[in-house]
Amino acid sequence: MLQTIRRRLGRARDADVVVVGAGLAGLVAARELVGQGARVVVLEARDRVGGRTLSHALLGDQIDLGAQWVGPTQRRVLELARELGVPTFPQFHAGQKVLTLGGRRSTYRNTIPSLPLLGLAELQLAISRIDWMARQVPRDNPAAARRAAAWDAATVAEWLGRNVRRADARAVLRIAINAIFAAEPEELSLLFFLFYVRSGGGLMRLSEIKNGAQQDRLQGGAQQLALRLAARLGDRVVLNSPVTAIEHGARGVLVRAGGERYRASAAIVAIPPALAGAIRFRPALPPARAELARAMPMGKVIKCVLAYPRPFWRDAGLSGEALCDDGPVRLVFDDSPADAAHGALVAFILGEAAREWGQRSRAERARAVCDQLAAFFGPQAAAPAAYLEQDWAREPWSKGCYVGILPPGALTRYGAALREPVGPIHWAGTETAVMWNGYMDGAIESGERAAREVLGRIR
Numbered sequence: 001m002l003q004t005i006r007r008r009l010g011r012a013r014d015a016d017v018v019v020v021g022a023g024l025a026g027l028v029a030a031r032e033l034v035g036q037g038a039r040v041v042v043l044e045a046r047d048r049v050g051g052r053t054l055s056h057a058l059l060g061d062q063i064d065l066g067a068q069w070v071g072p073t074q075r076r077v078l079e080l081a082r083e084l085g086v087p088t089f090p091q092f093h094a095g096q097k098v099l100t101l102g103g104r105r106s107t108y109r110n111t112i113p114s115l116p117l118l119g120l121a122e123l124q125l126a127i128s129r130i131d132w133m134a135r136q137v138p139r140d141n142p143a144a145a146r147r148a149a150a151w152d153a154a155t156v157a158e159w160l161g162r163n164v165r166r167a168d169a170r171a172v173l174r175i176a177i178n179a180i181f182a183a184e185p186e187e188l189s190l191l192f193f194l195f196y197v198r199s200g201g202g203l204m205r206l207s208e209i210k211n212g213a214q215q216d217r218l219q220g221g222a223q224q225l226a227l228r229l230a231a232r233l234g235d236r237v238v239l240n241s242p243v244t245a246i247e248h249g250a251r252g253v254l255v256r257a258g259g260e261r262y263r264a265s266a267a268i269v270a271i272p273p274a275l276a277g278a279i280r281f282r283p284a285l286p287p288a289r290a291e292l293a294r295a296m297p298m299g300k301v302i303k304c305v306l307a308y309p310r311p312f313w314r315d316a317g318l319s320g321e322a323l324c325d326d327g328p329v330r331l332v333f334d335d336s337p338a339d340a341a342h343g344a345l346v347a348f349i350l351g352e353a354a355r356e357w358g359q360r361s362r363a364e365r366a367r368a369v370c371d372q373l374a375a376f377f378g379p380q381a382a383a384p385a386a387y388l389e390q391d392w393a394r395e396p397w398s399k400g401c402y403v404g405i406l407p408p409g410a411l412t413r414y415g416a417a418l419r420e421p422v423g424p425i426h427w428a429g430t431e432t433a434v435m436w437n438g439y440m441d442g443a444i445e446s447g448e449r450a451a452r453e454v455l456g457r458i459r
């Protein structure tokens, strides 16, 4: 192996570190390394940076087709936004929210949907139990939880079936889980679910607007974080360069991408495990790390943004938030610009619905989304001035979103391999984060951690 690397010394481009992926994790890792004087190349498969952040012009505003919100305790992303001069503004949430269960529409004001008394009691009890169990899962080593084996053997759906008897409470929890994971409770290991809840600071923190993960938006769009980081890195970031192979040995790596070869002392692979599976590693990765590519599929989400001349729902005292247990759309938020110069709603098609509706035509999907929004907010919602959508499962360099999810058995078997370096190869990406796993904040944490590991190595 080393001989192979040496034979090619003359022809490969040299760097101290090659970073694979120009999402937030990769770009932050590169920034940390460059700050310490390292020579870095960032190789990005797409013709743009930002990965799962993607902002798009809509009626003079920038809306987000990928990541959108930041919230309290997300210290890293808030600091980065401040440093890069990207202001935040509060997510609009004044007024009544809409809940549609079993075809019946109701409205409510509180953070928890207003179910009949018994349903509400069971819902609150389930949330407390989930948070209590989550607190027993160590963030940096979920498999060390006392009940890890039992929890990793079960799906979240099985737990709900055993512990939440009322259909209305179960339906609300299913919507919340759909919304947080872009996946079905049947697909998720209970241990992974509890780890994720712990990592974000509790189920309500993950679900809520005020005091929660949806509290604030980034003015001008979330992709600006990546765009501004990349601008500072200049020509160290190489676009249209999908990494296809990494040869590694005691003295470094030889990385192949887009017809070029890059030689470095170390690599940081800052992409989800599901995508790392497409890279040919020589020698092969240890079985646990290699298995993660198969064992950690991505969630499924189609994000739809609809623009209107005015945020008309506000006139009717509605906040623009809606939850629904049927139809393509499970979750809606107000997506209007900070100055409400026009109105916008963002609707999420999630999990199984994303799989199913992803097969239909764009026109069919747009019609179904408009009809559903009309049922939530009134007939004006049926005729938006513009409709945009992004099906992340159709993105070859994401293969789904928001995040890699773990089915039963995977976390206890392969979880330890997520962050464990393999020789000179280090791993980043939000899937490897301890805090705010799955979020932009987690991506930043992972990039900082991987950069620290590599600095220790190349020094």
Ligand SMILES: Cc1cc2nc3c(=O)[nH]c(=O)nc-3n(C[C@H](O)[C@H](O)[C@H](O)COP(=O)(O)OP(=O)(O)OC[C@H]3O[C@@H](n4cnc5c(N)ncnc54)[C@H](O)[C@@H]3O)c2cc1C
Pocket: 020, 021, 022, 023, 024, 025, 026, 043, 044, 045, 046, 049, 050, 051, 052, 053, 065, 066, 067, 068, 069, 070, 241, 242, 243, 244, 270, 271, 272, 275, 279, 301, 303, 392, 397, 398, 401, 402, 403, 428, 429, 430, 431, 438, 439, 440, 441, 443
């Ligand atoms: C619809 C949606 C909504 C979301 N909402 C939020 C939210 O509100 N708040 C929040 O904090 N987070 C949210 N997220 C999650 C957030 O976007 C991610 O956690 C974060 O952006 C992940 O960053 P990353 O750098 O780890 O990975 P990525 O952004 O996926 O970056 C990986 C990069 O690697 C590239 N790549 C892949 N394979 C290769 C290869 N072989 N060679 C070279 N390059 C490669 C990809 O093109 C990509 O640019 C959302 C995501 C989506 C899709």
